[in-house]
Amino acid sequence: xxxxxxxxxxxxxxxxxxxxxxxxxxxxxxxxxxxxxxxxxxxxxxxxxxxxxxxxxxxxxxxxxxxxxxxxxxxxxxxxxxxxxxxxxxxxxxxxxxxxxxxxxxxxxxxxxxxxxxxxxxxxxxxxxxxxxxxxxxxxxxxxxxxxxxxxxxxxxxxxxxxxxxxxxxxxxxxxxxxxxxxxxxxxxxxxxxxxxxxxxxxxxxxxxxxxxxxxxxxxxxxxxxxxxxxxxxxxxxxxxxxxxxxxxxxxxxxxxxxxxxxxxxxxxxxxxxxxxxxxxxxxx
Numbered sequence: 001x002x003x004x005x006x007x008x009x010x011x012x013x014x015x016x017x018x019x020x021x022x023x024x025x026x027x028x029x030x031x032x033x034x035x036x037x038x039x040x041x042x043x044x045x046x047x048x049x050x051x052x053x054x055x056x057x058x059x060x061x062x063x064x065x066x067x068x069x070x071x072x073x074x075x076x077x078x079x080x081x082x083x084x085x086x087x088x089x090x091x092x093x094x095x096x097x098x099x100x101x102x103x104x105x106x107x108x109x110x111x112x113x114x115x116x117x118x119x120x121x122x123x124x125x126x127x128x129x130x131x132x133x134x135x136x137x138x139x140x141x142x143x144x145x146x147x148x149x150x151x152x153x154x155x156x157x158x159x160x161x162x163x164x165x166x167x168x169x170x171x172x173x174x175x176x177x178x179x180x181x182x183x184x185x186x187x188x189x190x191x192x193x194x195x196x197x198x199x200x201x202x203x204x205x206x207x208x209x210x211x212x213x214x215x216x217x218x219x220x221x222x223x224x225x226x227x228x229x230x231x232x233x234x235x236x237x238x239x240x241x242x243x244x245x246x247x248x249x250x251x252x253x254x255x256x257x258x259x260x261x262x263x264x265x266x267x268x269x270x271x272x273x274x275x276x277x278x279x280x281x282x283x284x285x
Contacts, residue, residue, distance in 0.1 A: 050205045054081050057203050058144045061173040066180045068207035091141050096148035102160035132174045143175035151181030162197045209247030236273035258283050
């Protein structure tokens with residue numbers, strides 16, 4: 001279909017289910033496995049190193065920071081970490097709220113622990129500390145709190161988090177805490193007015209964008225994971241994918257999935273640079 005702008009609109013003529021079935025069949029992808037490129041497990045050493053450091057932070061109840069650009073694997077890393085921590089040793093709490101206030105911070109954690117929070121911040125803070133001590137002392141577990149979208153938190157909430165981690169000056173942290181956000185979070189914390197918070201951080205992890213070689217490795221690893229044909233994308237196709245995505249895993253996933261479905265509709269077994277450009281021009285922003 002030709003658009004008014006002159007771009008070619010890529011149109012899939014069948015239902016999404018039949019397209020996906022045809023795509024799996026064309027490229028011999030496992031019918032029981034995940035759908036092609038869907039942000040699962042990367043074999044990237046960067047991710048492995050990040051997970052190792054975060055696992056250490058959980059074990060030692062440290063204050064960790066994870067930053068990355070949009071689409072570079074923050075959510076993947078956190079989901080993988082949560083799945084790695086044995087539930088008999090750890091209790092994982094997760095918050096993601098762009099308007100998180102200190103009161104709602106405590107309420108959100110206490111709700112996940114099955115405790116009704118009191119109205120005043122100081123009271124709910126004491127409730128949380130009491131519950132953390134019970135979990136650690138009686139249940140023998142470590143609480144790991146993950147706060148996503150942390151780059152959107154205001155100074156008051158970040159300061160409250162610091163006070164929580166500094167509850168007793170002569171003891172270890174009451175729990176492991178992992179702040180996750182876009183790179184602007186670290187830019188914010190480098191400002192002088194956030195110095196006290198920055199100095200409490202024990203581990204800092206940054207997930208960079210993939211380079212050209214890592215992009216190719218990422219695509220190859222996902223195809224292997226889906227038990228498909230490994231040589232589907234030509235070298236020039238990977239060049240185009242890297243040029244479009246700038247190394248963002250989310251963008252790589254998007255263009256490769258569209259390209260596989262586009263190729264399956266046309267009974268193609270090899271995806272070249274021309275096909276990638278057609279998909280990008282017709283389907284992707």
